[in-house]
Amino acid sequence: MTLIAQITDMHIRPSGTKAYGVVDTEAMLRQAVASILAQPRQPDVVVASGDLTDCGLSEEYELLRDILRPLPMPVYVIPGNHDRRDNLRAVFAVDGYLPRAGVFLHYTIEDLPLRLIALDTVVPGKGHGEMDAARLAWLEARLAEQPDRPTFIFMHHPPFPTGLQHMDSINCRNGAAMAKLVRRYSNVERIACGHHHRSIQIRWAGTVGSVAPSVAHQVLLDLQPHEAPLFTLEPPGYHLHLWQPEAGLITHTAFIGEFAGPYPFRLDPDSPAFGDKAVAQPAQSAIARERRA
Ligand SMILES: [Fe+2]
Numbered sequence: 001m002t003l004i005a006q007i008t009d010m011h012i013r014p015s016g017t018k019a020y021g022v023v024d025t026e027a028m029l030r031q032a033v034a035s036i037l038a039q040p041r042q043p044d045v046v047v048a049s050g051d052l053t054d055c056g057l058s059e060e061y062e063l064l065r066d067i068l069r070p071l072p073m074p075v076y077v078i079p080g081n082h083d084r085r086d087n088l089r090a091v092f093a094v095d096g097y098l099p100r101a102g103v104f105l106h107y108t109i110e111d112l113p114l115r116l117i118a119l120d121t122v123v124p125g126k127g128h129g130e131m132d133a134a135r136l137a138w139l140e141a142r143l144a145e146q147p148d149r150p151t152f153i154f155m156h157h158p159p160f161p162t163g164l165q166h167m168d169s170i171n172c173r174n175g176a177a178m179a180k181l182v183r184r185y186s187n188v189e190r191i192a193c194g195h196h197h198r199s200i201q202i203r204w205a206g207t208v209g210s211v212a213p214s215v216a217h218q219v220l221l222d223l224q225p226h227e228a229p230l231f232t233l234e235p236p237g238y239h240l241h242l243w244q245p246e247a248g249l250i251t252h253t254a255f256i257g258e259f260a261g262p263y264p265f266r267l268d269p270d271s272p273a274f275g276d277k278a279v280a281q282p283a284q285s286a287i288a289r290e291r292r293a
C-alpha cells in the first residue's frame with residue numbers, strides 16, 4: 001500500500017501578510033502540516049499541486065520551505081499560475097528531483113509502487129494553463145516508457161471541465177489533445193489537480209480526474225455562470241490517495257480543523273441491529289479511549 005497526501009493552493013505570502021487582505025495562508029498551511037502529522041497512518045509522500053505561493057516571491061518560497069520542514073516524508077512540488085519557476089527552482093532545487101535545465105518543471109518519481117508524473121502547466125503571466133505540443137510530447141515519451149505500471153499524474157490546472165464556469169475558463173488549454181493521449185494508456189490511474197480550490201471528481205479520458213480542496217481558502221460553490229470567482233473560508237482540506245494494488249486508487253478528503261469526537265457507535269435500542277452479537281461495542285470504546293489518551 002502507498003499513501004499519497006495531496007496538498008494544494010497554499011498561496012503563501014510573506015510572514016505577517018494575509019492573502020487578499022483576508023486569508024492567513026501561513027497559519028493555515030501550518031495547520032495542514034499538523035493535520036498530516038496527526039494522521040494515524042502517515043503518508044509515504046506529500047505532493048503539492050501548485051499555487052504554492054501567491055506571488056512567486058523568493059521570500060514566500062523560503063517561508064513555504066520552512067513551514068513544510070516538519071514533514072519527515074518526501075514532499076514534491078509543482079508550480080501553478082501564482083508561482084514563478086525561477087524563484088521556486090532556486091529554493092527547492094536542493095531536494096534534487098526538479099530538472100536542472102529546461103523551461104518546464106516536469107519530472108517523474110520512480111521509487112514508489114505507483115509511478116508519479118508531475119506536469120508543469122504554467123503559462124507565465126496568465127491564469128490559465130496549457131499542455132502545448134512540447135509538453136504533450138514530454139508526457140507521451142514518459143507514458144511510453146512504462147505503459148504497464150500504475151501511474152499517478154499530478155498537474156495544477158485541470159484539463160477537464162468542472163462546472164465552475166469562471167474557473168473552467170482558466171483551466172488547462174488543449175485538454176482534448178491530452179485526453180486523446182491519456183486514453184491510450186489504461187495504466188493512468190488518476191489525474192490529480194489543484195487550481196479550482198474545491199474537491200471535484202470526473203470520469204475523463206478513460207481515467208479519473210480529481211481536484212483537491214485548498215489547504216487555505218475555497219472557491220465559492222456556484223455552478224451558475226458568473227463574472228468572477230469568489231472565495232470563502234469553508235473548512236479547508238487535502239486529499240489522501242490510498243493505492244491498494246488489488247483495489248485501485250482510493251481517495252479520501254481530510255478536513256483541517258478541530259472537530260468534536262471521535263465517538264463510539266452506541267446502538268439505540270430502536271435500531272434494527274440492536275442485539276446483534278456481531279456488533280463490537282467494546283472494540284469501538286477501546287479505540288475512543290486510546291485516542292483520548
Ligand atoms: Fe489557487
Ligand SMILES: [Fe+2]
Nearest residue numbers: 051080081195
Ligand atoms: Fe491556480
